Amino acid sequence: MANAPDDQNQPGTDIPPTPLLDRDSNLRGYKLNKMAMSLGAPESRQAFKADEDAYLRRFGLDDATRAAVAARDWHEMVRLGGNLFFILKISAVDPVPITSIGAAQAGMSHEDFLKERLGK
Secondary structure (H helix, E strand, C coil), X not given: CCCCCCCCCCCCCCCCCCCCXXXXXXXXXXXXXXXXXXXXXXXXXXXXXXXXHHHHHHCCCCHHHHHHHHCCCHHHHHHCCXXXXXXXXHHHHCCCCHHHHHHXXXXXXXXXXXXXXXXX
16 A cells, blocks of 8 residues: 555554454454354253353353353453354344344444444
């Protein structure tokens, strides 16, 4: 790019307030992602619904991660290393519209997100 700042496209450049998916965040979110991926099985979804906290503890999730899942704090789950494709499995248990997750990621209310981002 002809007029790009010197630090643009350099490793480690911050993109506030976007959580970056890198090696460290992948390692940090491994247990969360493994738990979320397990929800693809009907018996796992039943166990999750029956006793969510016990199910999360089975995967060794720490307090902060369990709290983020319990609150369905999508942005926090991503910040903690959750991969959005796996986190969507959690949203399917409730079910939560994907636009609600998009709104959370954008820091907007669901209504504002629908109006501003989707024109609805």
